[in-house]
Amino acid sequence: MIPNKNPVSRAPRLDERLAKRVAEMVPCSRREAEQYIAGGWVSVNGQVVEEPMFRVANHTVEIDRNASLMELVDVTILLHKPPGFDAMAAPGEANRHIKPAQQLLTPATHAADDASGIRLLKRHFASLTAAVPLETAASGLIVFTQDWRVLRKLSEDLNVIEQEIIVEIEGDVSPASLDRLNHGLASDGHPLPPVKVSLNSTSDTSSKLRFALKGSHPGLIAYLCERMSFKILSMKRLRVGRVAMTQLQPGQWRYLQAHERF
Numbered sequence: 001m002i003p004n005k006n007p008v009s010r011a012p013r014l015d016e017r018l019a020k021r022v023a024e025m026v027p028c029s030r031r032e033a034e035q036y037i038a039g040g041w042v043s044v045n046g047q048v049v050e051e052p053m054f055r056v057a058n059h060t061v062e063i064d065r066n067a068s069l070m071e072l073v074d075v076t077i078l079l080h081k082p083p084g085f086d087a088m089a090a091p092g093e094a095n096r097h098i099k100p101a102q103q104l105l106t107p108a109t110h111a112a113d114d115a116s117g118i119r120l121l122k123r124h125f126a127s128l129t130a131a132v133p134l135e136t137a138a139s140g141l142i143v144f145t146q147d148w149r150v151l152r153k154l155s156e157d158l159n160v161i162e163q164e165i166i167v168e169i170e171g172d173v174s175p176a177s178l179d180r181l182n183h184g185l186a187s188d189g190h191p192l193p194p195v196k197v198s199l200n201s202t203s204d205t206s207s208k209l210r211f212a213l214k215g216s217h218p219g220l221i222a223y224l225c226e227r228m229s230f231k232i233l234s235m236k237r238l239r240v241g242r243v244a245m246t247q248l249q250p251g252q253w254r255y256l257q258a259h260e261r262f
Helices: 018-025 030-038 148-156 175-183 220-227
Strands: 042-044 061-063 076-081 129-131 139-145 162-170 195-202 206-214 232-240 253-255
Touching (some): 129 148, 139 148, 175 195, 195 220, 220 232
Parallel strands (some): 139 232
Antiparallel strands (some): 195 206
């Protein structure tokens, strides 16, 4: 923690980098000044600025009283993807046919009830990698991460990490159909990846099935439903491993909490 400094200085100043100004104010090295700025601890004319190269002259520059030089950690972000967005596409791939889900990650779509305690920074939206594919037509949990350890876990252990997906279909589902989904389907004589399917709920016009499967098999659920002549109305992924989407609304995101593990 460092004391809050008053604006510098009273005389007109020449244009200079914000990092240089902060280094004077603390005082500290230029590298430490850049850490304060990147950490979101520095404001210019009352607005937080996170770019050390930002140019200031006779601006009001202040440093938060709680400013810390603790290492900036890589974050993992959980998004409730609405249907129609491509989970794995980079923002630069956007066009008439592709809507990258990553473009939904903005300060405005951050869930107000995020319990992680992580301070939102601009740097959290950079260098994100999407993990665990999900069909474009489906909704639900998407994981974006800057942390190489999380990415390695979701890549190397994907075949043993269970995903939970709720699929709403038209009409009723018989016990025999459920049994066949769980045990009896193959493709060209080869067994399909194992899935666990149970009846989640029913209504007058539709049924919701809970699929639990391991690994990355885009299109598998749609193929199984097609084989059973089920008409899919919606598909939503609720969980990846031990991490659930919880109460996130469509288009909203939150940070992975410190205690959460895939």
